[in-house]
Amino acid sequence: MQAWIQILFSSVSLFFVLLVLIRLMGKRNISRMTPFRFVSYIIVAVIAALMSLNLIANLVFGFIALGVWVLFPIALDYLSLKSKWMHELINGKETVLIKHGKIMEENLLQTRLTGEELLRELRSKNAFNLADVEFAVMEDTGDINVFLKSDKEPVSPHALGIKVAPLAEPQTVILDGNILNEPLSSLGFNTEWIGIQLETLGVSLDNVFIGQVDSSGDLYLDLFDDTVQLPQPKVKEMVYANFEKVHADFMTFTLETKNAEAKQMYAQNAKKLEQLIKRLKPYLLR
Numbered sequence: 001m002q003a004w005i006q007i008l009f010s011s012v013s014l015f016f017v018l019l020v021l022i023r024l025m026g027k028r029n030i031s032r033m034t035p036f037r038f039v040s041y042i043i044v045a046v047i048a049a050l051m052s053l054n055l056i057a058n059l060v061f062g063f064i065a066l067g068v069w070v071l072f073p074i075a076l077d078y079l080s081l082k083s084k085w086m087h088e089l090i091n092g093k094e095t096v097l098i099k100h101g102k103i104m105e106e107n108l109l110q111t112r113l114t115g116e117e118l119l120r121e122l123r124s125k126n127a128f129n130l131a132d133v134e135f136a137v138m139e140d141t142g143d144i145n146v147f148l149k150s151d152k153e154p155v156s157p158h159a160l161g162i163k164v165a166p167l168a169e170p171q172t173v174i175l176d177g178n179i180l181n182e183p184l185s186s187l188g189f190n191t192e193w194i195g196i197q198l199e200t201l202g203v204s205l206d207n208v209f210i211g212q213v214d215s216s217g218d219l220y221l222d223l224f225d226d227t228v229q230l231p232q233p234k235v236k237e238m239v240y241a242n243f244e245k246v247h248a249d250f251m252t253f254t255l256e257t258k259n260a261e262a263k264q265m266y267a268q269n270a271k272k273l274e275q276l277i278k279r280l281k282p283y284l285l286r
Contacts, residue, residue, distance in 0.1 A: 174211030
């Protein structure tokens with residue numbers, strides 16, 4: 001057998017073997033991988049490459065080495081799930097870098113992190129002022145997580161006591177000029193609805209690169225032709241404005257009418273509408 005045919009055959013075979021082995025080793029984000037896990041993947045890749053190029057003459061030895069570097073990490077992962085001590089032994093443990101606003105110099109030296117590198121990592125977490133940081137910890141993956149002081153935290157609707165409508169994941173219903181029926185039907189819409197929306201906006205389906213529908217039923221479009229300006233959907237804002245107008249009309253009628261019975265009716269309806277507006281405001285305005 002010619003050498004190139006042998007290399008082609010072994011490479012194709014190892015490709016599918018390695019695909020299965022990597023799936024067995026589990027899903028991992030490369031940027032958040034522990035050093036041990038990263039080394040395991042590298043060694044598995046190197047062994048597979050050597051076997052693919054026939055640089056390991058005996059394939060049995062190659063598969064033994066490959067099996068060790070695949071099965072051992074899986075076994076250690078299982079032990080890590082059962083024992084915290086084993087988890088810390090294999091993956092290490094988190095290291096506190098800043099505590100109560102004070103830098104822990106000894107821990108910084110332990111992680112071999114300079115002051116400039118610490119400040120750079122803080123900036124990557126949008127903490128540009130060291131005085132704003134209450135707590136910072138380096139995880140076993142090398143990531144640094146930052147907790148800001150309470151008075152420096154971004155203001156949220158919860159902190160202000162404002163109710164907001166729950167949001168669901170937007171669904172992509174158009175991609176590269178093609179309608180995706182499955183996400184469209186999951187939202188309770190159909191292709192006729194898409195056609196009406198596009199006709200209202202004066203856009204052809206072929207010109208749509210991506211179309212998404214949010215949890216409120218608003219359609220957002222990105223076109224191939226970037227010179228075309230599309231109006232943003234304002235359906236909820238218009239509904240809220242109409243409620244406000246009707247409420248203002250009720251208040252005006254209350255002040256202008258001379259009939260006591262009509263005045264009371266307008267005032268009661270205005271109060272009911274005001275309560276309804278307060279309940280609907282989180283859903284109509286975000």
